[in-house]
Amino acid sequence: MIGYSRQSVDDSDLEAVARVLKSDFLTQGPEVEAFEHALCEYTGAAHAVVVNSGSAALYVAYAAAGLKAGGRLWTSPLTFVATANAAVMLGAEVDFVDVNPSTGNLCPRALAVKLEKAAAENALPDLIVPVHLNGLSCDLSAISTLAERYGISIIEDASHALGGHCAGRPVGACQYSKATTLSFHPVKSITAGEGGAVLTNDAALARLATRLRHHGIERDPEFWVRSGQPGHYYEQPDLGFNFRLSDIHAALGRSQLSRLDHFVEARKKRAHWYAEALEAPGLALPPLDTDHAWHLYAIRCAEASQRDSLFQALRAEGFGTAVHYPPVHRQLYYEKRLGRIELPQAENYASRCLSLPLFPGLPRKQVERVAEIVNGHLG
Numbered sequence: 001m002i003g004y005s006r007q008s009v010d011d012s013d014l015e016a017v018a019r020v021l022k023s024d025f026l027t028q029g030p031e032v033e034a035f036e037h038a039l040c041e042y043t044g045a046a047h048a049v050v051v052n053s054g055s056a057a058l059y060v061a062y063a064a065a066g067l068k069a070g071g072r073l074w075t076s077p078l079t080f081v082a083t084a085n086a087a088v089m090l091g092a093e094v095d096f097v098d099v100n101p102s103t104g105n106l107c108p109r110a111l112a113v114k115l116e117k118a119a120a121e122n123a124l125p126d127l128i129v130p131v132h133l134n135g136l137s138c139d140l141s142a143i144s145t146l147a148e149r150y151g152i153s154i155i156e157d158a159s160h161a162l163g164g165h166c167a168g169r170p171v172g173a174c175q176y177s178k179a180t181t182l183s184f185h186p187v188k189s190i191t192a193g194e195g196g197a198v199l200t201n202d203a204a205l206a207r208l209a210t211r212l213r214h215h216g217i218e219r220d221p222e223f224w225v226r227s228g229q230p231g232h233y234y235e236q237p238d239l240g241f242n243f244r245l246s247d248i249h250a251a252l253g254r255s256q257l258s259r260l261d262h263f264v265e266a267r268k269k270r271a272h273w274y275a276e277a278l279e280a281p282g283l284a285l286p287p288l289d290t291d292h293a294w295h296l297y298a299i300r301c302a303e304a305s306q307r308d309s310l311f312q313a314l315r316a317e318g319f320g321t322a323v324h325y326p327p328v329h330r331q332l333y334y335e336k337r338l339g340r341i342e343l344p345q346a347e348n349y350a351s352r353c354l355s356l357p358l359f360p361g362l363p364r365k366q367v368e369r370v371a372e373i374v375n376g377h378l379g
């Protein structure tokens with residue numbers, strides 16, 4: 001079975017991990033900072049705080065940006081549930097903004113309408129979280145113009161988009177946002193096994209995020225409230241979990257990051273192979289956008305029923321595909337919280353999309369075979 005995505009691990013990754021295993025620090029050692037430094041270098045962000053999952057990165061970013069019980073966060077319904085869950089875990093209310101029908105990304109026009117209504121009802125959100133779906137960045141310039149008008153901060157969920165570009169800068173530069181979060185799950189652009197990061201240009205947010213990944217403990221004496229303490233002292237000004245990334249994972253992440261451009265290039269090449277080979281009538285293909293990180297190659301069938309039978313047909317031939325995503329507002333948990341919300345563009349997109357296999361080592365023969373099955377099934 002060929003899955004829709006998978007990691008690319010080589011000997012240099014094995015050596016990086018083995019070096020840590022032979023060292024004095026399996027966790028809380030120098031690899032964590034080295035990975036953070038490398039992420040800043042790559043993205044242009046001033047600060048990086050690595051954590052043990054993309055979900056933890058969202059929680060920490062939201063909390064460090066000031067989201068709390070009674071607060072409000074708006075995001076895209078076409079995302080992994082973690083984007084919304086992290087806000088609910090902080091006691092905030094989540095709501096969803098409809099998407100652009102061809103990219104599936106949060107739609108600035110839908111946002112403008114929703115903001116205007118919320119302003120009139122005195123119910124504006126504290127945070128807006130655009131998600132760069134499949135690796136194609138959102139229109140952050142338009143979204144941030146709206147957010148600024150209402151004094152709302154943006155956090156980017158860039159779990160799909162490390163290695164891509166947004167408005168001419170690397171994703172993660174936080175050109176328009178207070179922070180950007182990443183995931184290093186094995187299907188993503190690079191992997192640390194599990195892992196995530198918060199990127200930001202805001203030194204205070206980075207400091208708080210660093211605290212929040214370590215139980216809320218402040219390790220730097222310069223920031224202690226109580227001065228003149230003995231060497232064994234430490235101070236806990238906030239409440240946090242253990243969201244630390246181990247040095248073993250950080251070493252793998254840093255080793256992978258050194259090959260990120262190669263990974264994106266390899267994925268892009270396969271996206272072009274698909275674009276050449278797919279020719280079924282009514283099939284919508286993703287735009288061959290130069291900013292794309294190509295985390296996923298998501299096609300859209302003309303009809304939902306075609307998508308579901310195509311999923312089965314590909315599976316029968318040994319190809320795994322996936323739906324990114326069943327809309328979050330239609331999950332049982334969110335229907336119980338929010339009632340039944342209508343977001344027609346998101347529902348329409350989600351009923352027709354399918355992510356085909358795409359990863360750096362995928363042979364051209366397999367891409368062509370997948371395309372043949374799709375063309376045959378939909379033709």
Ligand SMILES: Cc1ncc(COP(=O)(O)O)c(C=O)c1O
Nearest residue numbers: 053054055080082159183184185
């Ligand atoms: C858009 C998005 N947000 C958040 C996450 C959560 O990341 P993780 O699985 O590393 O916790 C994922 C990962 O699946 C994701 O795709």
